[in-house]
Amino acid sequence: MAKEILLLHGPNLNLLGTREPEVYGRVTLEQINQWAGIHARRRGVELRAEQSNYEGLLIDILQTAATWASGVVFNPGAYTHTSIALRDTISAIGLPVVEIHLSNIHARESFRHVSMIAPVCIGQISGFGWQSYLLGIDALLAHLGLLPAPE
Amino acid sequence: MAKEILLLHGPNLNLLGTREPEVYGRVTLEQINQWAGIHARRRGVELRAEQSNYEGLLIDILQTAATWASGVVFNPGAYTHTSIALRDTISAIGLPVVEIHLSNIHARESFRHVSMIAPVCIGQISGFGWQSYLLGIDALLAHLGLLPAPE
Amino acid sequence: MAKEILLLHGPNLNLLGTREPEVYGRVTLEQINQWAGIHARRRGVELRAEQSNYEGLLIDILQTAATWASGVVFNPGAYTHTSIALRDTISAIGLPVVEIHLSNIHARESFRHVSMIAPVCIGQISGFGWQSYLLGIDALLAHLGLLPAPE
């Protein structure tokens, strides 16, 4: 049976593509989920995507994912910099999590340079637009041993 | 003619695989360069790899790359956290640069959480071992428009 | 058709007037909403008031307001000092927002002196009790060009 992974989007990411296209581009969250799904299926895994503006609901989703997912690609949005609760959830569920960001958070305001989440993730990918999600899937699959070194 | 990109390794990365294998694994820098080369060629680009322990030589290499490369995948090693000079070089040469790290720098000592380099790069990838290099190549190619969205 | 603006109250503001009247006075949130409504209608605009203790719901409300409101008068309560998510929402929706506070936050504990919200608002009004809401409405209307200079 195919492995399944969770693609989780934090606060305000539901607005992608429909607002401020000059900043965030015209790619919608739906489009990203679709491309990510194709990308994942080509590598033999299924994707379930979820989004919430609620820190509490994101915690619920992550806790439930522990029962079905092999790993998580997570864009925590603004909660990246403040949520110890999400950090604790990731520590508790024991799933491998890859933190990703659309924009290069290290090139923005200084309060966006620090991630409360990254220290409990496998790693962090930041700055490559919607491509960050695809890179995150590859990074997670490599960690799961599903993406071998090229020969 | 095929595009060329520079794969640049900073201080101490020449030791990879031959020392402390329990920490950094048994993959050598040579092996990474080889895998990265295969990975790049499959995407239609050529790779040139260089390594130096000298901040000054890394600057020289980057300056020269401006004359032949389409972009750079750069693991600045320990200079990540201190080198304003490398930051200035990247700003000056105008090439797209992807900063990558083997280990998850956000999960290590606090002085490794800040990157002087990342703010002038496209983005940063950190924590996926040798896979970080392959992800970095994909990120760079996507930025260059050579890696289209999956349909 | 009359313009509409959103009057948004953050956490704990539902307790106004019914508890600790010696501190916050005996004016209830309902009373404030009523006075603010009268005040707004006299200036030719309609008011919709909402309150929530959930950061996530406040984000939802603000996102939705982008579809009907001309602007927002927002008392973010305690989320003022910690919520990057609400800040991002305000940036994303593009509506003019006036941040207001009942108490003078600059005269309280030092962690209340900094607002994560204010830098993306038109301005901030702090310290005038329920009158802060009415001043906030005037400030918003002036910004919208609905309150001309006196001649």
Added chain:
Amino acid sequence: MAKEILLLHGPNLNLLGTREPEVYGRVTLEQINQWAGIHARRRGVELRAEQSNYEGLLIDILQTAATWASGVVFNPGAYTHTSIALRDTISAIGLPVVEIHLSNIHARESFRHVSMIAPVCIGQISGFGWQSYLLGIDALLAHLGLLPAPE
């Protein structure tokens, strides 16, 4: 009629005992609630236990408790260190609250050393596992004058 007190658990505490038993032990939240209930009844008070991963719902629960409870034993989990909103709720409702923690937060990462909640509580108990809850009940009852000095 017997006094009633609220036993309130913050984010991720629903996972207790079922995950990472080597870290948090095999005692579940249900078990703690049961033991705490017995402990309280022996001292003549009834206990109602609630848990939520939502900061907003915790605020709601605390606000409602003001209508029926004599006091609160509260483990705010990760919100301890960031939630000014919960602090404001506790100030507003006027109930005596005892802050408790399973682990010794003063022996963990430095961002866990500071509590935004403790300054508005009667006191704080930290580090005694599930026993912290029972100690918290005793501390609350003593504050309420229900636990006299031994003669």
Added chain:
Amino acid sequence: MAKEILLLHGPNLNLLGTREPEVYGRVTLEQINQWAGIHARRRGVELRAEQSNYEGLLIDILQTAATWASGVVFNPGAYTHTSIALRDTISAIGLPVVEIHLSNIHARESFRHVSMIAPVCIGQISGFGWQSYLLGIDALLAHLGLLPAPE
């Protein structure tokens, strides 16, 4: 006899409208004083306006105002962030003072985020251009009980 209030402008505000109109607009200080005067008179109070670039003279003016004014609307300009002396004057004279700013100081350089003055004022209004002055007058009058709640 009509109440009188002082409208006090700090350093560089005499330049308003005549220089950098693309930044500060074309409204002059004279115009603001005139509009503010009309606005105040409509509410039954008289206004006296003063401006100085001297911290010492601003102190003198405030000290003297204690003998004739019912309150002060004060734009301390750059002294906002550095003048403990003006803070002490406001504490000493016992008049209600409303601090106002043309620009949103919370959205500018970080050294402008902190006000030495605000903790001893009734409140602060920041970011609404010349309208800030009119809002400040209303805030002061409400504090003085001259602006009742709308019925």
Added chain:
Amino acid sequence: MAKEILLLHGPNLNLLGTREPEVYGRVTLEQINQWAGIHARRRGVELRAEQSNYEGLLIDILQTAATWASGVVFNPGAYTHTSIALRDTISAIGLPVVEIHLSNIHARESFRHVSMIAPVCIGQISGFGWQSYLLGIDALLAHLGLLPAPE
């Protein structure tokens, strides 16, 4: 033979009850020692109480306790915040130590929020007056396995 535990009081605690009763109450240190002794004996352990204003003597007492005590309930008073030497003693002697405080140190001056001692103790109890000592005894006994969960 009954277990023995040390009840150790730091600087200025000898003044309890005889001075500033409006602040610290009228309960003397002798009274606390007596109540704590009764409380402990009811749980089958003996108590020895000591007090000193000397950091050096507190170190001596703790070092000696390693030869006879099963654990320590320790109110380090003002040395809580400054004494690395007491911290080192607790680390060295290997006895379980519970840190307790009469007042809620987290609600006082900021220099009282940090404990140099707590990171090497089992846990910390703060804010419950003389009851803190009794809670501390229970916490220590539970740690020693002498206070079972209620059935």
Added chain:
Amino acid sequence: MAKEILLLHGPNLNLLGTREPEVYGRVTLEQINQWAGIHARRRGVELRAEQSNYEGLLIDILQTAATWASGVVFNPGAYTHTSIALRDTISAIGLPVVEIHLSNIHARESFRHVSMIAPVCIGQISGFGWQSYLLGIDALLAHLGLLPAPE
């Protein structure tokens, strides 16, 4: 000919005694100058007293004092904590200066704990009300060798 010393008062000290008598007492600046004059004359020196709210004028007065005074007793008021200019003046004129304060600045807000002036003065006297001035005169005279040790 009798020595002369300058008694210099900084901003807001002209208000002494006439405002907020419950805080600063009913002693006026004139009264202090008179008592200080008597106190000085009994020790054989003449006093000239000056006050200004202007930092610039205080600098002028100190510069001029270099031509006639043997030393200065200086209460810099709020400029204590911010004025590098007054510090430079004191360094430049080479007169011995005693810094004095009516209130105990070390027991007030933290921004009043640091003096920019004290490092270039002989010493600082703080907290003794109008008596601080008389103590300052004695301290200055002792420094000038005019107040011998008691035999």
Added chain:
Amino acid sequence: MAKEILLLHGPNLNLLGTREPEVYGRVTLEQINQWAGIHARRRGVELRAEQSNYEGLLIDILQTAATWASGVVFNPGAYTHTSIALRDTISAIGLPVVEIHLSNIHARESFRHVSMIAPVCIGQISGFGWQSYLLGIDALLAHLGLLPAPE
């Protein structure tokens, strides 16, 4: 019967005059005690002088002084900057205490600029050599109402 005051010297002050005379002068502690005694007796009060290098003994002496002294002139030496315990003692005993220093601590290393003791004293006198002790006696007597204003 004559009032009595305690003259208390902290660590290393017993070395005065016998070592490093080029720095601290040739006046011994004995000489200072003698001069201070004469100075006090001329004002009608008796002096008892004590010195200790032990923080604990200084606490003991201050606690005992509460039974016989009307006030304390205290040079806490190096403990000024670190001893919360001595601060607590002074708060507890309720005697008026004047903090004095031989050298100008505000002109020395930055760690000597902050006093943990001063906030609970009447005031602080710093920088006037042995004269600081005599000024301290006068300051204490004035506080006790034994040194009237000059007429």
Added chain:
Amino acid sequence: MAKEILLLHGPNLNLLGTREPEVYGRVTLEQINQWAGIHARRRGVELRAEQSNYEGLLIDILQTAATWASGVVFNPGAYTHTSIALRDTISAIGLPVVEIHLSNIHARESFRHVSMIAPVCIGQISGFGWQSYLLGIDALLAHLGLLPAPE
């Protein structure tokens, strides 16, 4: 008609040469003004020199200079490190300003390392004694295009 530039000296610079010659040398402000005048005239521009110890007057002078001067060479003295008001004036008047200092401020106390003024000036020259003024004139003239590159 010849261009005119303002040579502006801040607080305490009127003392130059007459006091502390071993520190600041024997060159007076008058001498500097004379040499600077000759230097400027040789380059075809006229100089007007002003000095004040008043921050307010320095603001007035700069504001007025906007009506007649082509640029300013400004030694802000101690106001360099504290005056946001002077910074705002320079921003407002739009004249090119060169900040100069006699001493090397970067080699002095750390509070002199930061300039509030420099970020709104063309540049800063620091450390060359009276020669700093002449260098400042050349720097300003080069900025104004009056000092061509040597051929």
Added chain:
Amino acid sequence: MAKEILLLHGPNLNLLGTREPEVYGRVTLEQINQWAGIHARRRGVELRAEQSNYEGLLIDILQTAATWASGVVFNPGAYTHTSIALRDTISAIGLPVVEIHLSNIHARESFRHVSMIAPVCIGQISGFGWQSYLLGIDALLAHLGLLPAPE
């Protein structure tokens, strides 16, 4: 024989003029060296110019300069803010060094405001483009007594 001075350029300055001309202008390093040479020769001194991207080579060059040069005009580029080693070299060789910068470092990112080099130089010149080099030569010559005051 003519005096000789070293003109030393740090990392990335070899790129001047050929890249990012819209930022740094079209003047090349070669051009600057030529203009500086002419400027120096007109004042009777010879110039040797060197550039390196290596911190180590810059140290070597400075050490060697001690054998032939009378002084140094040094643009340390990015090493300004991090190199304690270059600071130590300048201290060790005893030559007078003038630190210069093309851009106004005080108006850029905050990490560029602090110079590790300036405290051991005669002074610093910052912000005047290629003219900074010529001003630096004049500043050095004035320090060497080769540029007399204008008569």
Added chain:
Amino acid sequence: MAKEILLLHGPNLNLLGTREPEVYGRVTLEQINQWAGIHARRRGVELRAEQSNYEGLLIDILQTAATWASGVVFNPGAYTHTSIALRDTISAIGLPVVEIHLSNIHARESFRHVSMIAPVCIGQISGFGWQSYLLGIDALLAHLGLLPAPE
């Protein structure tokens, strides 16, 4: 007559070897004193060893050592990081002191990285176990001219 030096051990060092041997080894303080004595005698000097847990007694011992010792090898233990009093004693007695530590304090918690003592010692030796004491003796003897360079 043979020179004598003091070997002084601070708090908790009396526990060496008898407790936590897996951490500190099985070498006791007595053994160290014996080895150090042999080591010193071979170099022609006598050793007196003392230990105390009291900061005050350590001060007393150091003060007395000034009457008989030629120098001190001092392990201040935990007082290293907090004791300004011991620092002042070392400054006052004028004896050469070598600070030594068993463990590498620079590799432990950050509060152990700073020494209040080292700045007034000849130097510091840290990290070599009991060998640190012998190295300390050699370092002291070299300073005293008793250990010549090898030929």
Added chain:
Amino acid sequence: MAKEILLLHGPNLNLLGTREPEVYGRVTLEQINQWAGIHARRRGVELRAEQSNYEGLLIDILQTAATWASGVVFNPGAYTHTSIALRDTISAIGLPVVEIHLSNIHARESFRHVSMIAPVCIGQISGFGWQSYLLGIDALLAHLGLLPAPE
């Protein structure tokens, strides 16, 4: 075969003895190497000495030393405080390293108090001039078990 150890000197140490002899003494690096060689040979080990001003070359030398040396005595000079790269090299090569300094770095500027290198070394010796090198050799040999305790 005799053991070999590397004696490594960082930037500017090649200048020893030939410049600023009043500061660093007249002992040259050559002399130190000779004395250290004799000292080592007497203890049965051979010494190879190297010096470089290049951080990169120091890394190269350390990496190579891993193939032949038993340990390193390293004076990193100014790189002590900034080089994470050298720290990483020491971690990677696994050789025991002793950090030594000629001067007492803890008594100099505060930026010299922190060592980036020491946490990965056995220990640190600082302040004993050329003797520091000999002490460093002994410390290294003791660590290697080549210097037994004296019997």
